[in-house]
Amino acid sequence: MAEWRPITIAGEGNREFALRSPMMPAAGFLGYGRAYPGLLDPRLFGALVTQATTLHPRGARSAPVGAGLPRSHFARTRGGFILPVPAPNPGIGGMLRLFAPSWRRWQVPVIVALWLADAEEATSAASRLEEEESVSGVELQVPPEAGATWLKAVANAFRQRSDLPLLVKLPLAEAAQLADAAVASGAAALVLGTPHYGAQPLTGLYGPLYGPATLPYTLRALQELGLGGQLSRPPLGSRGLPLIASGGIYTAEDADLCLQSGAQAVQLDGIIPLDPTGAAEIARRYAPLTSTASG
Amino acid sequence: MRQEHCRILAIGSVGAGHRLLQVDCTPLAQPARAGQFLMARPSADLADALRRPLFFSRGGHVAHLLFPLDELWQRELASLQPEETLDVLGPLGQPFSLRPGVNHVLVLALSEPVAPALAIAQCVQHQGATASVVLARKEWSPLADLLPDSIECSVAPADPLAQLQEALRWADQAFVVAPADQLAGLAAAVGHARLRLNPGFAQVLVPADFACGVGACGGCTLELGQRQRRVCADGPIFDLAEVV
Numbered sequence: 093m094a095e096w097r098p099i100t101i102a103g104e105g106n107r108e109f110a111l112r113s114p115m116m117p118a119a120g121f122l123g124y125g126r127a128y129p130g131l132l133d134p135r136l137f138g139a140l141v142t143q144a145t146t147l148h149p150r151g152a153r154s155a156p157v158g159a160g161l162p163r164s165h166f167a168r169t170r171g172g173f174i175l176p177v178p179a180p181n182p183g184i185g186g187m188l189r190l191f192a193p194s195w196r197r198w199q200v201p202v203i204v205a206l207w208l209a210d211a212e213e214a215t216s217a218a219s220r221l222e223e224e225e226s227v228s229g230v231e232l233q234v235p236p237e238a239g240a241t242w243l244k245a246v247a248n249a250f251r252q253r254s255d256l257p258l259l260v261k262l263p264l265a266e267a268a269q270l271a272d273a274a275v276a277s278g279a280a281a282l283v284l285g286t287p288h289y290g291a292q293p294l295t296g297l298y299g300p301l302y303g304p305a306t307l308p309y310t311l312r313a314l315q316e317l318g319l320g321g322q323l324s325r326p327p328l329g330s331r332g333l334p335l336i337a338s339g340g341i342y343t344a345e346d347a348d349l350c351l352q353s354g355a356q357a358v359q360l361d362g363i364i365p366l367d368p369t370g371a372a373e374i375a376r377r378y379a380p381l382t383s384t385a386s387g
Numbered sequence: 388m389r390q391e392h393c394r395i396l397a398i399g400s401v402g403a404g405h406r407l408l409q410v411d412c413t414p415l416a417q418p419a420r421a422g423q424f425l426m427a428r429p430s431a432d433l434a435d436a437l438r439r440p441l442f443f444s445r446g447g448h449v450a451h452l453l454f455p456l457d458e459l460w461q462r463e464l465a466s467l468q469p470e471e472t473l474d475v476l477g478p479l480g481q482p483f484s485l486r487p488g489v490n491h492v493l494v495l496a497l498s499e500p501v502a503p504a505l506a507i508a509q510c511v512q513h514q515g516a517t518a519s520v521v522l523a524r525k526e527w528s529p530l531a532d533l534l535p536d537s538i539e540c541s542v543a544p545a546d547p548l549a550q551l552q553e554a555l556r557w558a559d560q561a562f563v564v565a566p567a568d569q570l571a572g573l574a575a576a577v578g579h580a581r582l583r584l585n586p587g588f589a590q591v592l593v594p595a596d597f598a599c600g601v602g603a604c605g606g607c608t609l610e611l612g613q614r615q616r617r618v619c620a621d622g623p624i625f626d627l628a629e630v631v
Binding site: 128171369 | 389601603606610
């Protein structure tokens with residue numbers, strides 16, 4: 093087990109929260125916390141990261157006309173799966189109405205993963221989330237095509253309205269290019285990151301390709317950003333802004349490797365639906381407490 | 388909900404197209420209710436990076452899981468041997484519920500999965516009502532043998548629409564496995580036979596593939612009855628009156 097000390101994720105104002113474990117679920121893999129009752133207690137984690145949530149409710153398409161199964165919002169691939177973001181979700185208002193009462197009882201930091209279209213949406217989202225005491229931070233999902241200009245505009249708009257710590261989840265394919273923009277925008281931590289996008293033309297699906305093969309990309313991003321690599325600015329990670337590894341972490345050894353490679357925390361993704369008990373065992377190695385969450 | 392390695396007691400063919408897995412589900416502690424499913428991991432390697440939904444054709448501690456041999460994972464599952472174990476998560480999903488006072492239930496499978504139709508017919512009989520089963524496809528004929536003789540079962544009727552209309556008149560309740568794009572037609576058939584579609588009369592199982600099976604990922608969400616429904620967690624069994 094890698095040596096690990098509790099860390100604090102701090103925004104630019106007075107808001108901060110402590111991670112008592114380096115383990116978190118990645119956005120989209122534990123829903124809003126109640127997905128695996130009795131199997132995967134959200135309080136096993138240092139923080140709960142929610143499903144990527146949009147400002148307004150986002151629906152699914154109607155049942156298609158034609159024979160066979162309805163088209164799913166995911167695609168199975170050999171050794172992985174494509175899970176497009178954002179998935180259908182209740183929007184920020186619906187999310188708070190449905191889940192915040194549980195969050196207030198759970199005593200675990202809640203990081204709301206946000207999928208935002210533009211700076212205007214960021215302003216509205218910040219106003220809504222500021223009002224909810226159980227929200228400890230926000231994880232901004234940066235689409236691979238977004239670019240530094242979008243990132244700065246959205247992050248700055250959010251921060252002008254809220255001093256909640258703003259974590260920025262970068263696409264692994266563009267992490268090195270976007271890291272400076274994230275830091276300049278006041279990111280409280282960088283999450284490395286969203287897996288490379290893949291497509292399945294037959295179903296029209298396009299989105300992050302999850303699976304264990306993602307891990308080397310995550311380690312590469314950690315290497316580039318955590319240890320300075322080829323970048324001209326000071327390194328991040330253990331000597332600066334927290335880095336959170338996410339993508340392809342399927343075993344305790346994977347998690348340890350990320351922590352030893354400059355990450356201060358890790359997020360579990362595809363291992364959760366594949367083996368929730370195994371994910372709980374990984375989390376339990378660093379778990380702050382083991383009492384059961386309910387409701 | 389539990390995740391356990393359940394022991395395979397037997398595996399056999401049901402006709403050319405299906406396999407029946409008998410599994411000791413005692414470790415799951417909570418017996419599956421008719422219409423529920425498991426998320427199974429047929430192989431421990433990571434080539435298949437998501438679990439697969441498997442439906443019960445009979446619940447209880449020695450549960451029967453019936454599946455077609457359409458896809459590679461199903462053929463791999465069929466190659467498991469007695470005494471091997473199967474990693475399962477469950478039981479999951481909203482079960483079928485028999486309304487109080489119901490005497491006769493029409494059970495109709497228009498598509499896969501057929502397993503829950505068989506489970507529900509047996510559940511209905513176990514609760515003191517009678518079930519009449521209609522399997523829409525000729526190739527499902529061997530599946531009728533999985534039902535006790537006391538349950539009437541017809542396979543691929545010559546005039547399925549006429550039989551459906553007739554059955555809908557005398558049934559007190561109906562359960563149908565029907566793809567989402569057939570729900571409107573089904574509702575119209577019920578309305579035609581019974582003048583109107585009353586809430587609670589017909590429950591439908593909407594087939595879908597599931598990524599997580601627990602409602603976490605949104606991968607199976609469909610707009611049904613002008614509402615967003617996670618088929619795995621809000622269903623897969625719905626009241627027909629609520630989803631059309």
